[in-house]
Amino acid sequence: MLFNSIDFAVFLPLVFLVYWCLQRHLKSQNTFLVLASYIFYGWWDWRFLSLILFSTVVDYTIGLRLKSQDGLKQRKALLWTSIIVNIGLLMFFKYFNFFVDSFVTAFTFFGVDIQARTLDIILPVGISFYTFQTLSYTIDVYKGKLKPTTDFIQFAAFVSFFPQLVAGPIERAKHLLPQFEIKRQFDSTYAMSGIYLIIWGLFKKMVIADNCAFFVNQIFENSAHFSSLELFLGAVLFGLQIYGDFSGYSDIAIGVARLFGFSLMVNFSFPYFSRNIAEFWRRWHISLSTWFRDYIYIPLGGSRGKRAYQIRNVLIVFLVSGFWHGANWTFIAWGAIHALLFLPLLIFKRNRTYVETFKINMSQVPRILLTFVVVTIAWVFFRADSIQHASNFILDMLSFNGITIDVFYKTAKSQLFALMILTSVLVMFWLEWSSVQKENKEVILSPYKAIFIAILITFMGVFKNPSDFIYFQF
Amino acid sequence: MMKVFLKKLSVLGLLFLGLTCILSFASLHVLRGSGFYKSSFLVNQVPEDRFDYIVIGASDALTTLNTKTIDSMLSVEGVNLAMDDTSFPSHYLMLQHFLSEGKQTKYCVLAASYSAFDFEGAPLSNNDYRFLMYGNRAYVSDYYKQFSGKTANILYYSKWLPVLGVSYYNTEIFYPSLISIVNSNKRNRFDDKGNYTYPVINKPSRMIDFKTAEVAFKNAYVQKIKALCDKNNIKLLCYITPSDSKNAIPKSVDFDIINHSNAVNDHKYFYDETHVNSIGREICSIAFAKNIVQQGIDLKNR
Numbered sequence: 001m002l003f004n005s006i007d008f009a010v011f012l013p014l015v016f017l018v019y020w021c022l023q024r025h026l027k028s029q030n031t032f033l034v035l036a037s038y039i040f041y042g043w044w045d046w047r048f049l050s051l052i053l054f055s056t057v058v059d060y061t062i063g064l065r066l067k068s069q070d071g072l073k074q075r076k077a078l079l080w081t082s083i084i085v086n087i088g089l090l091m092f093f094k095y096f097n098f099f100v101d102s103f104v105t106a107f108t109f110f111g112v113d114i115q116a117r118t119l120d121i122i123l124p125v126g127i128s129f130y131t132f133q134t135l136s137y138t139i140d141v142y143k144g145k146l147k148p149t150t151d152f153i154q155f156a157a158f159v160s161f162f163p164q165l166v167a168g169p170i171e172r173a174k175h176l177l178p179q180f181e182i183k184r185q186f187d188s189t190y191a192m193s194g195i196y197l198i199i200w201g202l203f204k205k206m207v208i209a210d211n212c213a214f215f216v217n218q219i220f221e222n223s224a225h226f227s228s229l230e231l232f233l234g235a236v237l238f239g240l241q242i243y244g245d246f247s248g249y250s251d252i253a254i255g256v257a258r259l260f261g262f263s264l265m266v267n268f269s270f271p272y273f274s275r276n277i278a279e280f281w282r283r284w285h286i287s288l289s290t291w292f293r294d295y296i297y298i299p300l301g302g303s304r305g306k307r308a309y310q311i312r313n314v315l316i317v318f319l320v321s322g323f324w325h326g327a328n329w330t331f332i333a334w335g336a337i338h339a340l341l342f343l344p345l346l347i348f349k350r351n352r353t354y355v356e357t358f359k360i361n362m363s364q365v366p367r368i369l370l371t372f373v374v375v376t377i378a379w380v381f382f383r384a385d386s387i388q389h390a391s392n393f394i395l396d397m398l399s400f401n402g403i404t405i406d407v408f409y410k411t412a413k414s415q416l417f418a419l420m421i422l423t424s425v426l427v428m429f430w431l432e433w434s435s436v437q438k439e440n441k442e443v444i445l446s447p448y449k450a451i452f453i454a455i456l457i458t459f460m461g462v463f464k465n466p467s468d469f470i471y472f473q474f
Numbered sequence: 475m476m477k478v479f480l481k482k483l484s485v486l487g488l489l490f491l492g493l494t495c496i497l498s499f500a501s502l503h504v505l506r507g508s509g510f511y512k513s514s515f516l517v518n519q520v521p522e523d524r525f526d527y528i529v530i531g532a533s534d535a536l537t538t539l540n541t542k543t544i545d546s547m548l549s550v551e552g553v554n555l556a557m558d559d560t561s562f563p564s565h566y567l568m569l570q571h572f573l574s575e576g577k578q579t580k581y582c583v584l585a586a587s588y589s590a591f592d593f594e595g596a597p598l599s600n601n602d603y604r605f606l607m608y609g610n611r612a613y614v615s616d617y618y619k620q621f622s623g624k625t626a627n628i629l630y631y632s633k634w635l636p637v638l639g640v641s642y643y644n645t646e647i648f649y650p651s652l653i654s655i656v657n658s659n660k661r662n663r664f665d666d667k668g669n670y671t672y673p674v675i676n677k678p679s680r681m682i683d684f685k686t687a688e689v690a691f692k693n694a695y696v697q698k699i700k701a702l703c704d705k706n707n708i709k710l711l712c713y714i715t716p717s718d719s720k721n722a723i724p725k726s727v728d729f730d731i732i733n734h735s736n737a738v739n740d741h742k743y744f745y746d747e748t749h750v751n752s753i754g755r756e757i758c759s760i761a762f763a764k765n766i767v768q769q770g771i772d773l774k775n776r
Contacts, residue, residue: 185475186475186479188476188478191479192479192482195483195486447486451486451493454494455490455494455497458637458641459644459648464642
């Protein structure tokens with residue numbers, strides 16, 4: 001079920017009403033949440049509910065066994081069972097065909113012609129998100145950072161909680177699971193903040209992302225026919241599209257969770273105001289980058305030890321992060337580019353420069369623009385169909401073979417879309433800038449601003465042929 | 475706490491709904507007074523009430539028959555009411571709309587491709603939103619009501635809640651209404667007689683090898699349009715538009731037919747597979763006028 005669909009507009013108020021009617025019965029409330037979450041997910045394809053249930057049962061059982069098991073060997077075996085099951089599911093559904101194709105290509109390259117069969121596998125929506133979420137539970141229990149839950153319903157609700165089930169934020173068990181253990185009290189101010197966040201998320205998705213898609217699809221699908229400036233603007237628009245799409249989803253998810261009395265972690269904190277790449281990764285997809293930090297980077301040694309190990313750790317994390325996004329070399333290249341942009345900061349110890357300073361000075365604007373440009377160029381790999389396509393796109397973009405921008409005004413429709421994008425992006429950056437200056441972690445709308453934004457959605461949003469959320473494919 | 479929340483949400487919702495409904499109503503009002511789409515063009519920019527003929531159809535009708543050429547050759551008065559991306563139910567609706575305005579015509583030229591005359595489906599067309607500003611009229615409302623599905627429901631219920639249709643079709647309704655505020659004479663790609671043409675794109679000359687295709691006029695709306703014409707003393711003339719592959723062989727029927735499926739026999743006169751370019755349009759329009767004379771059809775309504 002999509003957040004920007006009529007189905008969800010009916011589903012949400014119904015679930016909201018029944019949920020709060022069950023306020024006095026925690027167990028019933030949690031059971032109802034599991035049921036609602038399974039309906040939400042099953043609306044897309046009910047067959048894959050079995051995968052969520054399987055993952056839930058496995059990690060719940062392993063959590064309980066870890067509690068009763070003292071032997072290190074046995075505990076390790078249990079942890080590895082969880083890792084193998086979760087990563088195995090992910091590998092099969094997401095990466096099986098990629099590995100087969102890559103092996104065939106590699107053998108062909110060395111002159112060995114082999115025949116291999118790929119499978120017609122459907123990628124279950126959200127598998128990358130919920131497997132990471134359940135894994136974090138088992139790892140935290142193994143490390144003794146978290147007591148395993150003995151309530152299966154609570155655990156099932158934690159794994160399948162519908163607002164963040166299919167595209168995050170990837171919650172930590174330590175943060176979300178205890179919220180299922182305590183009785184939720186309805187707070188109207190908190191719920192209203194959720195409504196405002198939902199409106200803001202819908203604006204970013206339906207107005208910014210979906211309108212940008214109009215040009216992005218044209219430019220990326222026929223990149224050889226556009227001028228350098230059009231290609232650059234196409235990449236910029238993709239950067240805005242993916243930001244509007246994904247951060248919009250996260251905002252809606254956080255807002256919906258607030259309606260049910262839950263707090264989800266901030267996933268995007270104005271990433272396009274970052275002053276360097278390190279700061280960008282502290283502001284972009286925070287739930288994933290902190291997951292990699294806590295469960296891969298730090299266990300590998302993090303920034304401790306020799307410089308060579310630090311560099312290795314950074315490279316591993318960025319490459320794995322790229323690969324997490326999709327079974328394509330383009331994502332790995334995207335991760336590698338970010339690693340190469342990050343490493344100089346690590347080497348010259350500038351990676352934590354802006355940790356304490358959230359607010360921005362006007363004098364820092366050139367750095368923000370520079371960071372935006374390099375992030376934009378890297379996005380080309382993220383959007384392109386292949387490495388070859390991305391390379392050609394960037395080469396054409398850097399060849400300065402023209403500064404025409406015909407694509408944005410060749411028809412009345414193009415002019416209209418260009419105008420809508422310009423207006424909406426200015427509104428977004430205006431509200432985000434003022435939030436950053438107030439050191440808010442999210443855009444906080446007043447009731448009047450919320451109405452203004454809702455009106456913009458009504459008359460500028462894409463309702464007829466909306467694009468799917470991009471991160472559903474991950 | 476829940477009461478406070480619901481109260482706040484209701485106030486917010488009502489304010490939002492009120493403002494968007496006012497804007498949507500204003501948007502439809504402006505479009506209703508403009509000539510942007512064919513429906514309001516007919517009402518506001520076509521002062522004549524008595525025509526010798528009108529052309530209804532889809533994009534191939536819009537771009538094949540130039541009423542200005544036909545009028546000058548035959549000294550008659552016609553108007554092209556065809557709309558792109560529409561099908562026979564929309565043509566029927568356009569004829570109803572024409573009649574509801576109190577206008578009269580002697581002939582109704584139903585122009586369509588050979589395949590459209592035999593198409594047995596009756597779907598809602600992509601451009602049927604162009605009647606949204608007349609959604610309160612019974613024939614428009616009934617038209618939307620006969621279809622099922624999300625889009626048809628949005629169009630139908632817009633008569634009570636205009637924001638539904640205006641937001642769903644915001645680029646097609648809301649922004650054209652803003653343009654119409656500035657210039658109420660602005661038309662959406664058609665001239666003052668309702669005609670539009672595709673440019674010549676320098677295709678190489680290549681003769682068309684026509685294959686025959688029988689046309690049995692199986693589309694139920696042909697009979698519906700015929701019945702509506704009969705009821706209003708209008709004669710129906712079916713015009714088969716040029717094809718770049720098929721020579722249509724019409725089965726005998728009880729209305730006049732002009733068959734131009736093979737009238738344009740060179741690819742260079744086509745813009746794409748189903749639309750002739752401006753030269754092809756002139757060939758067809760001249761041939762149409764000649765056929766009218768040859769077949770002894772008296773278009774004149776006075």
